[in-house]
Amino acid sequence: xxxxxxxxxxxxxxxxxxxxxxxxxxxxxxxxxxxxxxxxxxxxxxxxxxxxxxxxxxxxxxxxxxxxxxxxxxxxxxxxxxxx
Numbered sequence: 001x002x003x004x005x006x007x008x009x010x011x012x013x014x015x016x017x018x019x020x021x022x023x024x025x026x027x028x029x030x031x032x033x034x035x036x037x038x039x040x041x042x043x044x045x046x047x048x049x050x051x052x053x054x055x056x057x058x059x060x061x062x063x064x065x066x067x068x069x070x071x072x073x074x075x076x077x078x079x080x081x082x083x084x
Contacts, residue, residue, distance in 0.1 A: 033059040044080055048072040 016022055035043075035056060042052045048069040057065035064071035 032061060035059050040079070040083060044076060044083070046076075 017026055039052060039056060039059075043056050046052050048066075053066050053072060057063055062071070062075065065075055066072075
């Protein structure tokens with residue numbers, strides 16, 4: 001991505017905390033468990049029925065990572081774009 005591109009993948013986005021349009025959303029925000037680099041790499045190498053899928057699904061609150069091969073492949077594809 002070009003450094004001058006305006007996007008949500010880069011930058012701190014701290015202004016979003018104070019934007020009046022986000023007031024209700026920010027009140028519902030929660031902190032998810034950290035996923036380690038090792039867990040992320042293992043997930044990227046995993047198959048849908050792998051044990052690491054259950055660990056990641058619990059941490060990021062996406063049960064379909066374990067329940068659905070399609071969800072796993074989509075999440076894996078999108079994560080793979082961010083982490084080559």
